[in-house]
Amino acid sequence: MKLVLDEEEILVLECIKAAHVDCGFHIRDVIKRAKSGYGISRSTVYEIVGYFEFHGLIKTNKSGCRELDQNIPYFITCQRCGKETPGNESVKENGRAICEDCYLEEHQKIKFADPMAVRSMKLFRKQHGLVGTEGLTELQKEIFDFILEEGGVTPEKISQLFGLTLQETMNQLAILRHCELVKGRKLGDEIYVVPFDS
Ligand SMILES: [Zn+2]
Structure with a gap:
């Protein structure tokens, strides 16, 4: 099943990346960042993290911490043209995730x-x-x-x-x-x- 992230999910993913330390991340740090940065509630964070776990994007590592699995492909919907784009080919621009073509056009x-x-x-x-x-x-x-x-x-x-x-x-x-x-x-x-x- 293809994992296509919506706007809120992209933001939570950003928070997870920012909260990531060597051994993984703690959900509490993600919740703090999501709340103060984007006004996303605790329950939404849990819901989205659960969704990511379901898709294997987040797993529990040997030390029992949650971590991102960089090898799991995911897609974003370009917030400028609506095209589905692989996550690693997307570009963050003024808080929006957009595709490389749109980035090129805007720049x-x-x-x-x-x-x-x-x-x-x-x-x-x-x-x-x-x-x-x-x-x-x-x-x-x-x-x-x-x-x-x-x-x-x-x-x-x-x-x-x-x-x-x-x-x-x-x-x-x-x-x-x-x-x-x-x-x-x-x-x-x-x-x-x-x-x-x-
Ligand atoms: Zn685009």
């Missing part, structure tokens, strides 16, 4: 020149049965090939190599992203554009 200093053009492009491709790189301009294909070869590139690097302004690069990347050829990924403090399937 673009330069907004897409014409979002409507991107949307109608997607519709056009769909209507004309275009898949993959079909229907892309030579420049878009070259950028896409470059991303495939490198496995991941920053928009800045693409700008430099292709002699484009950052805004032009972002516009081209927007089209590749809306064709679902590439997506954004946060690595450290940097945003990388990676192949969609990676």
Whole structure:
């Protein structure tokens, strides 16, 4: 059964991570943090911890303490676009858990020149049965090939190599992203554009 966390569960998970010490965590510390930080009641914390235990995300270790099992996969619902995203690919932003794509969009200093053009492009491709790189301009294909070869590139690097302004690069990347050829990924403090399937 897939574990998809809602907003409150994500917050309690945050509190658990913060309350974690070497030997595990004590539920009392989680309750304190959840109450003072987010106004979440004691009974809700117990309920959510029980739910996590049911899914194996929390287990009791050898010393009899509760601990998080980092190997158990879980998903979050992106609080910006609603997409289900693996927990380890989500990003905390202003108290909201969002997906990497939304993080990328929110952190673009330069907004897409014409979002409507991107949307109608997607519709056009769909209507004309275009898949993959079909229907892309030579420049878009070259950028896409470059991303495939490198496995991941920053928009800045693409700008430099292709002699484009950052805004032009972002516009081209927007089209590749809306064709679902590439997506954004946060690595450290940097945003990388990676192949969609990676
Ligand atoms: Zn999202």
